[in-house]
Amino acid sequence: MKNKKKAIVLISGGMDSAVCSAYAKKDGYQLAALHLNYGQKTESKELKCFENLCDFYSIKDRLVVDVDFLSQIGGSSLTDKKIDISDADLESNEIPSSYVPFRNANILTIAVSWAEVLGAEAIYIGAMEEDSSGYPDTRKIFFKAFQKAVNTGTKPETNIEIKTPIIDLSKKEIIKVGKNMGVPFQHTWSCYKSSGKACGKCDSCALRLRGFQQLGIKDLIDYEDGF
């Protein structure tokens, strides 16, 4: 156990990060888990999912970081109370109001700082290019550029690889792969609106529900009536 290489997994509490944890575990790393509270409306529920997932994957090294600045800065319906969370429009090509500017970059830079202190050699992030909500910082081209920033901006002896194991998967495939890997989806949360029962209507619920429906599998979390 002592000589295992370390990896940081970004665990938001959503399905993607849960599947990512399973990948990192399978790759043989000793895991450390990072969770960001960026003032999102459903943080209490997401934090609980984070803790449950860490327990499930026996992760002792946990770091929860408050990044209030993302709500100070605003611009997103997820963090700005003045902006309503709109219902999903999965056919639209526009970047939705839930977009938090440069969020993945913020998450990753924090992870890189921690990785350099921990001596971790990999950072797992559950970004998806195809089936995301169209956010620019979920694309391979962004991660490739960011990797270069990491290589040039850290100590010469530091080698940190950004890993995006599910970037090419659809939500449906993530659920399928996750099921096969034994991911406890009951300990994950996707809804942007509610910490009680999931609304079933926001972008994130819509993507999740569509994935489960396409596979004909029951989603074990609670939804408001009608979903």
Add this chain to the structure above:
Amino acid sequence: MKNKKKAIVLISGGMDSAVCSAYAKKDGYQLAALHLNYGQKTESKELKCFENLCDFYSIKDRLVVDVDFLSQIGGSSLTDKKIDISDADLESNEIPSSYVPFRNANILTIAVSWAEVLGAEAIYIGAMEEDSSGYPDTRKIFFKAFQKAVNTGTKPETNIEIKTPIIDLSKKEIIKVGKNMGVPFQHTWSCYKSSGKACGKCDSCALRLRGFQQLGIKDLIDYEDGF
């Protein structure tokens, strides 16, 4: 005034950021100022300098962000109370204990998020490659890579340029250029150790003092006896 392009200036309260503000002003931008409190030991003094510099440059749009995570993560004598701040060794090629892992990347990602919300087209950062303390994320090669991450990780209509106007200058040249531009160095702070009188001994004091001495100019801030 209304149609001026906006730029964010990162104002730590140090000399470099003060000179950077002068450059941004000269370049004709309407300025917004970002200051980060990362739990450094001298924050109270630095924040005061930030406010004074904003007043001096008539900057109304000010954002002070707490990034406690950098002290949570630790690893630097600037933020970790368990690590002593060592006296300067300007001849050493080693990265000193004051290095905050990936700090500039963290600062810049926050600035980019804010820039995207504000519609700012430039971010000024007072990084210096040659005369820095040997931190990897003060090098041109890092900023070039980070610029690509910005281009790929923000909305297609967003164009944010990272500007490093003093990157090729020495501390001596910064003071010289700053003097010519009327930069109020009495409103800047460099010492890593003290918020009262500057210690004169830490890396940052040593670089500052050497710069003023080389130019034969008096530094107007207070130092402990003997400097």
